[in-house]
Amino acid sequence: MPSSNNFTSMKLISQPSAREIRLMVQCLELYYRQAQSQKDIATTLGVSAATVSRLLKRAFDEGFVRVELDLPRAEGLETALARAYGLREAVVVMAGGRGDLKAELGAAAAGYFEKIARNGMRIGLSCGFTLYETIRALRERRLRDLSLFPLSGESTLKLVDLFPNTLVGMMAAKYRPHVRAYALPVQHLVSLRQIERERRRLLRDPEIRSIFESAQSVDIALCGIGLIAESTPGFCTLAESYGVSVKRLRQLGVVGEINYQPFDVDGRIVDRPELRALVQRVLAVDGPHLQSLSRRDDRWVVAVAGGQEKVDAVRGALEGRFMNVLVTDQDVAAALVESPTASPPRD
DSSP: OOHHHHHHHHHSSSSHHHHHOOOHHHHHIIIIOOOHHHHHHHHHSSOHHHHHHHHHHHHHHTOOOOOOOOOOHHHHHHHHHHHHHHEEEEEEESSSSSSOOOHHHHHHHHHHHHHOOTTTEEEEEEESSHHHHHHSSTTTTTOOOEEEEEEEEOOSSSSSOHHHHHHHHHHHHTTTSSSSEOOOOOOOSSSSHHHHHHHHHHHHHOOOOHHHHHTTTTTTEEEEEEOOTTOOOOOHHHHHHHHHHHHHHHHOOOOEEEETTEEEETHHHHHHHHHHHHHHHBBOOOOHHHHHHHHHHHHHHEEEOOGGGGHHHHHHHHHHOSSSEEEEHHHHHHHHSSSSOOOOOOO
């Protein structure tokens, strides 16, 4: 005979009965739309307050309730930031929200994406934890017939992280079955000569070339901005595997990276011999293509990054004009507006 605990577990995972569903719907209507207390709902329905609490929780677990947060935004900073750096738009979340900055930025970026995205668009994704949070915050099946492309291929066969192919798969799951998703291959080579030869071979493949060319002309590109710091997954970890330490990256003037493109404080791509094998190894939409997309009125390049430690990296990316929309937090935006080094706004 199963224990009472096992019986309870089985009961919890069973499908709700028609009567339970009816009661859940009634509870939701009275609680959320009529703002009645659980005690009053219990009296109205002729059940206990504990039953009402259980039904509301069950309704949430069953997906009958969808929570959407509309966090306050720093509109004055948004305007100042967009004007200072020639952005199409800036989204600035207030400090001190949920405490999890990446999740907060992800929710804001997801909201902005859902505002600009349309059925049938081509979407490109770079990598990173903040974009992971962005995809987590997207509402399921809100869009149809999207084509999803990685903005770069995998960088390594080891230490698999939140690379573009992974995030494309996550985003595709949000919109199934009406979505098409693509991947780019990994190049697990070391020498620059081998890498260049393999790159040419890959791009001779019609399917790979088609995916890569499509990734360079997406309607919306969602990008993270990478920090140059110890134990940072992605670009810095890959650099270390090539013998280029974080200390050396800084000596070369690298303050950040976007889609595996290292840049300096003035937004220039750092093209040094010891970095070429590293950068060429990854089949990635490069800096000039991101800049070209950013200049187009019919394209969005949305960079999502925040935290005081990323101020220099975000400033460099802004200087490089790698994006035309920035989603960031109040503290970073204030630092950028207070001491801008930006060139004149875009034409």
